[in-house]
Amino acid sequence: MSATKPEKNRDDSAAPNFIADIIDDALSANELTRVVTRFPPEPNGFLHVGHAKAIFLNFAMADKGQGSFCNLRLDDTNPEAEDDKYVRAIQEDIEWLGCDPGERVYFASNYFDKLYAAAVSLVEKGLAYVDSQSPEEIRENRGNFYKEGLDSPYRNRSVSENLDLLQAMREGRLDEGAAVLRAKIDMRHKNLNMRDPLMYRIRKAAPHRTGETWKIYPMYDFAHPLSDAFEGITHSLCTLEFEAHRPLYEWFVENLDSPDTKPRQIEFARLNIGYTVLSKRKLHELVEGGHVEDWDDPRMPTIAGMRRRGYLPESLQAFCERIGVAKKDSVVDVALLEHRLREDLNAHAQRTMAVLRPLKVTITNIAPEERYEFEVPVHPEYEELGKRTVTLSRDIWVEQDDYMEVPIKKWFRLAPGKEVRLRGACLLTCDEVIHDENGQAIELRCSWDPESKGGTAPDGRRVKGTLHWISEEDSTSATVRLYDRLYTEEEPNSHEDSSHLDFLNPDSLETITEAKVHKELAAEAPGHRVQFERLGYFCVDQSSTQDEPIFNRTIGLRDSWAKLAKK
RNA sequence: UCCGGUGUCGUCUAACGGCAGGACAAGGGACUUUGAAUCCCUGAAUCAUGGUUCGAAUCCAUGCGCCGGAACCA
Numbered sequence: 001m002s003a004t005k006p007e008k009n010r011d012d013s014a015a016p017n018f019i020a021d022i023i024d025d026a027l028s029a030n031e032l033t034r035v036v037t038r039f040p041p042e043p044n045g046f047l048h049v050g051h052a053k054a055i056f057l058n059f060a061m062a063d064k065g066q067g068s069f070c071n072l073r074l075d076d077t078n079p080e081a082e083d084d085k086y087v088r089a090i091q092e093d094i095e096w097l098g099c100d101p102g103e104r105v106y107f108a109s110n111y112f113d114k115l116y117a118a119a120v121s122l123v124e125k126g127l128a129y130v131d132s133q134s135p136e137e138i139r140e141n142r143g144n145f146y147k148e149g150l151d152s153p154y155r156n157r158s159v160s161e162n163l164d165l166l167q168a169m170r171e172g173r174l175d176e177g178a179a180v181l182r183a184k185i186d187m188r189h190k191n192l193n194m195r196d197p198l199m200y201r202i203r204k205a206a207p208h209r210t211g212e213t214w215k216i217y218p219m220y221d222f223a224h225p226l227s228d229a230f231e232g233i234t235h236s237l238c239t240l241e242f243e244a245h246r247p248l249y250e251w252f253v254e255n256l257d258s259p260d261t262k263p264r265q266i267e268f269a270r271l272n273i274g275y276t277v278l279s280k281r282k283l284h285e286l287v288e289g290g291h292v293e294d295w296d297d298p299r300m301p302t303i304a305g306m307r308r309r310g311y312l313p314e315s316l317q318a319f320c321e322r323i324g325v326a327k328k329d330s331v332v333d334v335a336l337l338e339h340r341l342r343e344d345l346n347a348h349a350q351r352t353m354a355v356l357r358p359l360k361v362t363i364t365n366i367a368p369e370e371r372y373e374f375e376v377p378v379h380p381e382y383e384e385l386g387k388r389t390v391t392l393s394r395d396i397w398v399e400q401d402d403y404m405e406v407p408i409k410k411w412f413r414l415a416p417g418k419e420v421r422l423r424g425a426c427l428l429t430c431d432e433v434i435h436d437e438n439g440q441a442i443e444l445r446c447s448w449d450p451e452s453k454g455g456t457a458p459d460g461r462r463v464k465g466t467l468h469w470i471s472e473e474d475s476t477s478a479t480v481r482l483y484d485r486l487y488t489e490e491e492p493n494s495h496e497d498s499s500h501l502d503f504l505n506p507d508s509l510e511t512i513t514e515a516k517v518h519k520e521l522a523a524e525a526p527g528h529r530v531q532f533e534r535l536g537y538f539c540v541d542q543s544s545t546q547d548e549p550i551f552n553r554t555i556g557l558r559d560s561w562a563k564l565a566k567k
Numbered sequence: 568u569c570c571g572g573u574g575u576c577g578u579c580u581a582a583c584g585g586c587a588g589g590a591c592a593a594g595g596g597a598c599u600u601u602g603a604a605u606c607c608c609u610g611a612a613u614c615a616u617g618g619u620u621c622g623a624a625u626c627c628a629u630g631c632g633c634c635g636g637a638a639c640c641a
Contacts, residue, residue: 016580038580042641078640135639145569145635180639190570192637201639220641244571244636269634274578280641322590323579329634333578336591346604381604412602421600455600466600534601535577561602 016324019061019237019266026063035068036234036261037061038092039101040108040224042075043086045280046295046302047093050271053320056266059099059239062192076109077223079206089295094301097313108218108227109209115218116170118226119181119199121257123162128199129155130165131182138180141187142195149187149195169202172215176202183222185251193248197221221245225252225346228263236263239270240327271323272331275485276301277492277500291504292486298552299486299508309483310529310539310554315344331491341555342543345529345537350378350385353423353468354517354532354551356480358397360443361469363428365450366394374454376424390518392425392448395472397516399534402467403441405433410564412465414444420465423533427452427463468533477514478549480509480538515551520551529554 026032037058041047047055062070072094076082118203122128131152132218143149143429157165166181168174181200189195199222204215225248228236236249242265249265272278277286278301286292295302298309306316319340323332366372375387376392398414407415414420419429426447434443451458455466489503521530526542536556544550 040641044641075641081640138639139637142637147569147637149637177639192570195637198639203639217639219639224641240572241635242641246571269573326573326580328573328580330579333591336579339591342603351601376600379602380599410602423600425600463600465602468601531601533605534603537601555604557601559602564602 013379016326017057018327019057019235019268020064021555023061023064023235023267030167032065032234033067034065034234035061036071036232037237038071038073038076038228038231038233040073040227041090042078042081043083043090044078044081045086045284046089046300048278048280048283048300048302048303049273049276049306049316050278050301051093052097052303052316052322053271053325054239055094055097055099056317056320057325061235061237069104069105070099070101071106071233073106073108073227073231075220075224075227076107076209077218077220079203079208079217082208084209089304093307095315096303096307106227106231107209108223111223111227111230112202112210112214112218113404114230115223115226118256119222120163120166122183122199122255123166123181124159126159126184126256127255128139128162128181128183129157130162130169130179131155131196132165132179135177138198140489142192144188145192149192151187152182152196154259155184155196160423167199169216172204174202176204178202181216183248183251185248191244191247193221193245197248203434222252225249225263225265226256229253229256229261229546232261233263234261236265238265238267240267243257243271254509266349267327268325268410269327269329271320272329273329273337274334274490275487276334277487279493282493282500285499285501286486289501291501298481299483308542308552310345310350310527310537310552311341312344312529315340318343334485342537342558343529346555349529349531349537350388351376351380351531351533352388352518352521353390353470354478354480354515354521354535354538355397355399355468355470355475356482356512356515356532356535357400358514358516359403359441360401361396361398361428362443362445363392363394363396363448364431364445365447366392370394370396372425372453375425385549391471391474392422393471393473394468396422397423397472397475398444398469403430403444405441408565414465415465418465419463420467421452421455421463422448422469423455423466425449425453425455425469426457428480452470456525468535470516470518474518476519476522476549477513478515478517478522478551480512480515480517480551480553481541482512484508484510517551519548522546531557 039055039058058070062068131154141150182196185194187195198219200216203217242311246265296304296308319337372392374390378385403414414430428446430444430446432445433441436442486508487503488505490498492503524540526540528540531537537554538551541550541552
């Protein structure tokens, strides 16, 4: 993008956020002096825009009060799911979003010793026991929504027996599934999470940061509240599905020996966006099923995908602020996100002209050796960004879509005999059309009005159509990838009988290999964003090279003509 | 059949007993060397039924809808 970044006015009306309200109230009532939050992703996939909402929330809350901060905690308590490549991706994505945990990057696995000590303490207090029932028996005896649970026959083992067994679990002397450590709470509790929840399970041969040192791994419900307490978290923000876990969260915090703080769990509604899917499981399906190229495919709602697509982090942030934080389930209109994106792209992207589907135009009253140079603003609203030069010569390209053999009503573009403006250059009239054997127009023979240099009619005549164009000598060929929404269905996962994969948009990617772009654009670095005038916003792909430039369409311009033409 | 959460324009939300407001989307218009941007205008909602009150989206009651919850996942 351009070196200067003019600031556009943005609608900055206060973001609705009930959690901010809670914290602000506590701060002004002096019930609180600082706010400590954490973002706790499990490293088992890439982060998506729903995580971005949580990241911005946690970092924004940690901006209140004095001495507040937000930790990044990789929640690696399940050795079967996690991978280091995700750890790296997560850190990169958070940094790109503009959030910085600084030195405060932690792993739940760093707390395994403290967690174990806490478990021993709970056993000693008679609040935890080793259960030797089989997984099936445990499930059966938990009861269900309508039926109370049954106490395990091992529920009243002595403290010393429990301690011995726990030690045996830890040392790997027991097989997987042979025993678990459970909190002793209430098998008849209305909330199934409180029916003696599991704290530890045995897992062997686990590739993990901790290597072979552990044979037992803590469950989320146990590890999470304690990790929060260890880190001095004040507000543990999570999504709605953990609501039923809150009593258990509080139980563990209450029964911890001298916690630094008593963190409070607050739940908010996760983000859903129309025409996309935001669950790691489904994103895994897209990647593993080969429906997209990878986690950073520009069609993916992952942070990495959106980055590659050409999104700006501030657009994501503005979007998240605008939709607010609430407890109501919702599906946000994707147009809200696109609006924020276009808002920033319009303000920041410098303009250029490119032709996606070239149609040859010969300007018959320009001699082959003649050249005319014109200066066009880099940005129509910010003159300070300077000018770009375009060269007009006999051979140029225009967009196939800008020619119509038999024009429909209100068609302002090229058609036999019609006059249009070449943006920044001149007025041009279509005199003759050359067709191929199929009757397809393959060349337009036109004449320009030499008095209209720059594009202004000498006699003041009105020419409504202005086309983008590029001369043969200014241009080089490029690959352009046009992305459309990944799904054809606004709520791809709301259909009980079908998979989200049934609603994949077969046209979500269209690759154009013979587009014409300005030569100097090919030298731009990956990530560079521009507007191809009248077409949309594009960015240089990470795999682009000077010899084989590749552009990704971030998003098209709003197109009121498309709506009109449909009528 | 249980427990928890949640219902305001098409969408996301505001109004904390006192004029139902904003943004996006939609429609219309102005301007325009991007059918972009910008500007102006319009239409559009309190889940239902009772109750309390001078006054209810807001408080109470009942009902209904939607979401979540029964992994040795998080």
